[in-house]
Amino acid sequence: MRKVTLILSLFVLLAISVPVSACGTEDAQQIKASKVENATFEGTLVCMGCDLKKAEGVRSACKTSGHTYAIKTADGSYINLLENEYSADLIQGGNYSNKSIKAQGNYFAKANMLDVKSFTVDGKAKSWCGHCSKMDGCMASK
Secondary structure (H helix, E strand, O other): OHHHHHHHHHHHHHHHHOOOOOOOHHHHHHHHHOEEEEEEEEEEEEEHHHHHHHHHOOOOOHHHHOOOEEEEOOOOOEEEEOOOOOOHHHHOOHHHOOOEEEEEEEEEHHHOEEEEEEEEEOOEEEEEEOOOOEEEOOOOOO
């Protein structure tokens, strides 16, 4: 018990003594620069686990844990989708799996994450409808 207490005390002392610069002006500018508003990504909506299993032989657990959908761009990169009501249909895959997609939203480079505002699949545009409280096509054309 004494060893555990001693180790925990050392970690606390180290944490306190490390200078914190996250609130500095330079870091705040870097964080702000990592956000790209109204970014557009085009590619194919794929399950990353299944896609990497085919291409790289990774040990994905999609059958037991569920699929994790992302946009795979022409250069083979994956753009992750922030999980919220705007991206729910895309993250679940469903009718959009392995289809061409063009998605717009705020992109957070440090997290490689797109906060989807709207998307187009098979020529059908979807955007958030406050009246319907879901992503649909009723407001996309207006």
